[in-house]
Amino acid sequence: MTDLLPPIQTTARDDAVLKALAGFVRQEALGPGEKLPTERILAERLKVSRNTVREALTRWEGLGLVERRQGSGTYLKAAVSPDMLHMPLTLAGGNDFAGLMATLEIRRALESEAAALCAIRAGKSELAEIERKLDLMEEAFQTRAGMSSDEDWEFHQAVFRASGNPLFEQIIAAMYEMFHRFWEHPLGVRDFGHASFPYHRTIFDCIAAHDPDGARAEALKLIATVEDDLKRGAANLKLSDRR
Amino acid sequence: MTDLLPPIQTTARDDAVLKALAGFVRQEALGPGEKLPTERILAERLKVSRNTVREALTRWEGLGLVERRQGSGTYLKAAVSPDMLHMPLTLAGGNDFAGLMATLEIRRALESEAAALCAIRAGKSELAEIERKLDLMEEAFQTRAGMSSDEDWEFHQAVFRASGNPLFEQIIAAMYEMFHRFWEHPLGVRDFGHASFPYHRTIFDCIAAHDPDGARAEALKLIATVEDDLKRGAANLKLSDRR
DNA sequence: GTGGTTCAATGGTCCAACCAATTTCTGCAC
DNA sequence: GTGCAGAAATTGGTTGGACCATTGAACCAC
Structure with missing residues (x-):
């Protein structure tokens, strides 16, 4: 018996932020190297805390989609679209x-x-x-x-x-x-x-x-x-x- | 001329936290499914803010190494060792x-x-x-x-x-x-x-x-x-x- | 036992402030 | 005008504290 009742998602602020950001990138047709809005602006526009924005961006940074430079801004590192599939690959190192x-x-x-x-x-x-x-x-x-x-x-x-x-x-x-x-x-x-x-x-x-x-x-x-x-x-x- | 002088890390709190946590996991021989210390304890032990701990854990969560359950705790999802290689794969239009x-x-x-x-x-x-x-x-x-x-x-x-x-x-x-x-x-x-x-x-x-x-x-x-x-x-x- | 209630623990979010690196502006010397 | 040093603004990084939402265990009435 499979579980056809997936757990409902009551809160998913970070994901919502990422979805919104992906839509923004698509709408503005931003490409690699271009600058994203600042964290403070994103927080204000999306009506969420700057902390939540940071968690979302940290996710993207971990996926290599984005690069953050202190004092400068946050920049796109790769093309990103809302229907992108991410699959982290972690390999146990062989050092011998x-x-x-x-x-x-x-x-x-x-x-x-x-x-x-x-x-x-x-x-x-x-x-x-x-x-x-x-x-x-x-x-x-x-x-x-x-x-x-x-x-x-x-x-x-x-x-x-x-x-x-x-x-x-x-x-x-x-x-x-x-x-x-x-x-x-x-x-x-x-x-x-x-x-x-x-x-x-x-x-x-x-x-x-x-x-x-x-x-x-x-x-x-x-x-x-x-x-x-x-x-x-x-x-x-x-x-x-x-x- | 290649850069044999890597940029010094004046601030890398999150990475330091992850390194410390990876060492902890290794020392305690924690396996998949086991519970990590709570964010508050980690923050206190490592002498960093709880927010910093959270950013670090968000990275690991994005890489699929860890699962966070509100009200319960943070659990290891995969074996983790300090010398592991993480490489997120991204596939544009992975659903077609x-x-x-x-x-x-x-x-x-x-x-x-x-x-x-x-x-x-x-x-x-x-x-x-x-x-x-x-x-x-x-x-x-x-x-x-x-x-x-x-x-x-x-x-x-x-x-x-x-x-x-x-x-x-x-x-x-x-x-x-x-x-x-x-x-x-x-x-x-x-x-x-x-x-x-x-x-x-x-x-x-x-x-x-x-x-x-x-x-x-x-x-x-x-x-x-x-x-x-x-x-x-x-x-x-x-x-x-x-x- | 069953089903609720309470309550402490834990992750999720928010706020306000400050730190550190970078960029931009300003004003002075030439 | 040019060039450059220093101030000021911008921006990501960090901190501490507060509160919310969910979980799970203990407890209790039935």
Whole structure:
């Protein structure tokens, strides 16, 4: 017997505030970077306490929708619409070798699928954007004689965006975050990521040729090189317990 | 030049409160369902205002880590540790067809990979557990003449656990949650999920035979049936705008 | 036991003030 | 007029205290 009688909501001030604010943002057509009304004004307009406004904004801040700068104001950080679905993802951190490998397994699954979808769906403008990021990455590689994680990440981001599914970018971003949190420096492996370099171009070629299977295969090869690097690093210095 | 000098934190009361609370939870070994100290006690102990405590708890509530019940108290909803990674996923228009398909694309990538890894790594005890869940699911299917989402989910969970990578279960759980939040009822498709039934057994057979490629293929077939069901449902009643 | 009543505990809201960071304005030196 | 230092206004962050709404336990009549 399911409960077809959900508990009634007698008070939900914060949610009401957020709903009103979302409607305001929509009506004013506010985009990322733009400034929201001040807390005091919101409190007055909505006839609620400033404290309640703050609790509501704290929720949005926690969801990364909004950024508050003391003395300046509150600014939109992402597009927001009333029918948006929010799902907090909290991951128990793996800070050892197994944890790092775990993030790579997720990346292997998601990046290969995203590359394949991208090969199917990418249009002309998306392809141009990806190629631009690829050129930037290759230039940085030549200049600094090594992988640049920033430009590398931007290339992958462009691929994820062109996949037509925003979840890819968000989830893999979480994997990147976990991966780099315990590994800013390439622990002993001097040319970390070096082996992955050529596959960026081959992935792009497959995407441009609208060859999903090829793109998937090349993406898998890329991840395999990273896994090899990680294993080499783990062999160099035993990082069994970094707490 | 990257910023190796992170901005000093002159004021970060809420974060400090959360850090202290995370430490407290760890020290007291509190698990899901257990009760946290009251806001007034926390405020007194931590020497901050009750309002500050509330803002901090609002953050955790937004992340789904905690549940507040007026008149009762604040309770842990999930395991929490100080080195946890929080990343809210937001899906624009998560309630329309495209949003539901987006969650399915993630599942296709992750479930196939998890099934393959499971086929490689599952030991005797894991296999027995998966088969037990499978039997339960099939029994529920016979009894109620239809898919039971609870037993179905438990089967998949068992597979993810046996994959040896806890991230699979965590991420796909988020996808399930997103999927079902706007779709508790099978919108017009009476026998939703029916077509996916036989593939549970075939997936298990491949896993038991330690055949990763086969397991991956069967998992892909299963997701394909769900996608078909979704498309049928979308065709039945145009759910372009469910507000 | 059943069903109300009372009452203390707890989260939810409000108010008024002040603190701290930022932005803007003002006025002076040049 | 320009440039810059300091004052003033703006804005988010914090505090303390008060009261409301809900919950749950203790208690009591029946």
